[in-house]
Amino acid sequence: MLNRRDFLKSASAFAGVSAMTGLAGVANAASAANGHVVVVGGGYGGATAAKYLRMWSNGSVKVTLIERESTFISCPISNLVIGGIKDMAYITTSYDNLSSKWGIEVIHDEVVGIDVDKREIRLAKGDTVSYDRAVLSPGIDFMPDDIEGLAGNEDSIPHAWKAGAQTVILRKQLEDMPAGGVFAMHIPKVPYRCPPGPYERACLVANYLKDHKPGSKVMILDSNPEIQSKKGLFTRAYEGQYQDIIEYVPNSTLVSVDAATRTAELDFSEIKADVLNVIQPMRAGRLVDFLGVELINERWVDVDWLTMEAKGVPNIHVLGDATFPAPTMPKSGHMANQHAKVAAAAILNMLAGQAPNPTPVVMNTCYSFVDSQNVVHVASVHQYNAERQTFLPVEGAGGVSAAANRLEGGYALDWAQNIWADMLA
Amino acid sequence: MKIRASLAVLVFAGLSGSAIAQDPNLARNLAATCANCHGTNGHAVAEAKKLAGEPAESIIQTMAEFRSGDKPATIMHQIVKGYTEEQIELIANYFAAQE
Numbered sequence: 328m329l330n331r332r333d334f335l336k337s338a339s340a341f342a343g344v345s346a347m348t349g350l351a352g353v354a355n356a357a358s359a360a361n362g363h364v365v366v367v368g369g370g371y372g373g374a375t376a377a378k379y380l381r382m383w384s385n386g387s388v389k390v391t392l393i394e395r396e397s398t399f400i401s402c403p404i405s406n407l408v409i410g411g412i413k414d415m416a417y418i419t420t421s422y423d424n425l426s427s428k429w430g431i432e433v434i435h436d437e438v439v440g441i442d443v444d445k446r447e448i449r450l451a452k453g454d455t456v457s458y459d460r461a462v463l464s465p466g467i468d469f470m471p472d473d474i475e476g477l478a479g480n481e482d483s484i485p486h487a488w489k490a491g492a493q494t495v496i497l498r499k500q501l502e503d504m505p506a507g508g509v510f511a512m513h514i515p516k517v518p519y520r521c522p523p524g525p526y527e528r529a530c531l532v533a534n535y536l537k538d539h540k541p542g543s544k545v546m547i548l549d550s551n552p553e554i555q556s557k558k559g560l561f562t563r564a565y566e567g568q569y570q571d572i573i574e575y576v577p578n579s580t581l582v583s584v585d586a587a588t589r590t591a592e593l594d595f596s597e598i599k600a601d602v603l604n605v606i607q608p609m610r611a612g613r614l615v616d617f618l619g620v621e622l623i624n625e626r627w628v629d630v631d632w633l634t635m636e637a638k639g640v641p642n643i644h645v646l647g648d649a650t651f652p653a654p655t656m657p658k659s660g661h662m663a664n665q666h667a668k669v670a671a672a673a674i675l676n677m678l679a680g681q682a683p684n685p686t687p688v689v690m691n692t693c694y695s696f697v698d699s700q701n702v703v704h705v706a707s708v709h710q711y712n713a714e715r716q717t718f719l720p721v722e723g724a725g726g727v728s729a730a731a732n733r734l735e736g737g738y739a740l741d742w743a744q745n746i747w748a749d750m751l752a
Numbered sequence: 753m754k755i756r757a758s759l760a761v762l763v764f765a766g767l768s769g770s771a772i773a774q775d776p777n778l779a780r781n782l783a784a785t786c787a788n789c790h791g792t793n794g795h796a797v798a799e800a801k802k803l804a805g806e807p808a809e810s811i812i813q814t815m816a817e818f819r820s821g822d823k824p825a826t827i828m829h830q831i832v833k834g835y836t837e838e839q840i841e842l843i844a845n846y847f848a849a850q851e
């Protein structure tokens with residue numbers, strides 16, 4: 328194993344690093360961009376940004392990626408693991424290619440401080456890394472204190488809204504559930520990460536219970552007044568194939584939980600569940616608190632959409648779920664990947680002393696499984712509007728599936744394979 | 753339909769062409785919006801359709817058929833309407849040039 332200093336020495340010994348296999352295959356013109364970009368968070372936004380900065384600069388920009396976890400575990404497709412259709416190995420990918428193929432220095436550590444004046448990032452193990460520009464894609468953090476009795480009880484009342492140990496816990500609880508039991512899921516108020524995600528989860532849990540725990544119920548306790556994404560398509564599944572299993576309860580405000588009895592206390596009722604899945608209220612990953620700027624609604628970072636720079640903080644770009652979204656822009660892995668490409672292009676221009684691309688475009692697709700085979704999508708395309716200085720959805724473009732269908736069951740898994748490769752291969 | 757599409761191109765060209773200079777990497781950046789499903793630089797994995805090295809004319813033609821509805825699709829007919837014809841041309845030429 329190389330330590331970090333040795334790695335830097337050997338990496339710079341390559342100079343242009345054309346020996347890196349990923350870069351050798353790219354027919355980019357030599358880039359005028361130089362400097363060191365530090366990316367924090369190796370999820371959908373951060374891993375994409377790190378790879379594209381190297382690929383598009385043809386190796387001329389040095390990139391360091393800091394990620395606390397040792398492997399990437401995907402939230403998309405994790406509902407299939409909970410539903411017993413895929414396993415954890417399917418949603419897990421190594422970070423190895425980012426270093427071996429793209430020449431990125433990958434550091435597995437936790438960022439515990441950012442000094443924006445000195446342009447330095449402090450790591451838990453004691454190192455300090457300095458940057459010319461930094462990209463933060465920390466995803467979300469939870470706010471368990473908003474619900475009495477929840478903090479510290481995430482093992483008995485899992486959220487499974489970050490994939491990993493929580494996914495395994497929720498799957499195990501489902502397997503241990505008695506036939507005729509109750510699975511209750513609480514959905515926080517919008518905006519939360521992945522608008523269709525909870526409704527997909529309800530389908531896949533019901534699909535599992537139908538075959539393995541006959542007589543069981545799924546209760547969706549939604550704090551929102553209605554289904555937040557693909558409403559017609561999910562309603563069709565809830566009232567059709569799952570009509571004896573799923574009960575949808577809108578305007579359900581969760582006041583407190585009792586971990587010992589898995590009881591949820593709502594405004595006007597109490598529900599005792601065998602499995603209680605509380606998707607907690609959430610905010611931008613706490614990493615952004617180091618920036619010292621005011622968050623929108625005390626939760627999300629305000630960004631300049633041409634460059635993804637955090638407003639009021641020089642040289643820092645923020646991507647993905649952590650941002651306060653442009654109109655109708657969802658918090659999704661697909662969108663975080665697109666933010667990353669806008670940021671990478673802008674950073675390379677700015678490091679070369681040029682203006683950022685004035686006409687960026689991003690698009691989104693979220694596929695949702697309604698059972699092990701049939702899938703529905705929602706898609707949108709967002710063009711930058713110079714006058715309003717934000718991305719706006721193109722009218723007449725995008726939309727949802729006509730009905731759940733098997734063809735898209737295949738396309739959804741193709742999407743996962745391709746986006747994972749786009750980030751990490 | 754036809755008239756609407758070319759109007760959109762005019763409006764877009766008006767914005768990008770005269771008011772602001774076009775980014776030298778615009779084609780690359782636009783093509784990257786397709787990579788989530790068609791692979792980095794169009795090099796698809798799994799069963800997805802690869803776009804790298806496909807003739808630009810055929811990509812442009814297929815996209816026009818998605819736009820008009822002549823070619824049946826689950827999603828491409830919705831995606832293509834988010835891009836101007838000028839943008840599709842840039843994207844097609846970028847993918848065609850990939851090995």
Ligand SMILES: Cc1cc2nc3c(=O)[nH]c(=O)nc-3n(C[C@H](O)[C@H](O)[C@H](O)COP(=O)(O)OP(=O)(O)OC[C@H]3O[C@@H](n4cnc5c(N)ncnc54)[C@H](O)[C@@H]3O)c2cc1C
Pocket residue numbers: 367368369370371372373393394395396401402403404405406436437438439464465466467487488489490520521524612614646647648649658659660661662663692693694695
């Ligand atoms: C059940 C579920 C299903 C979903 N399905 C879909 C789907 O089908 N399609 C879709 O597009 N999206 C889906 N999503 C949403 C998607 O997962 C998120 O929108 C996406 O992960 C956001 O990317 P990000 O880069 O902002 O954050 P993340 O991908 O969460 O990455 C953040 C990374 O930063 C790291 N990090 C944070 N703080 C620090 C620190 N201080 N130091 C070091 N590292 C740090 C974390 O460990 C993490 O790896 C789903 C989400 C869930 C929960």
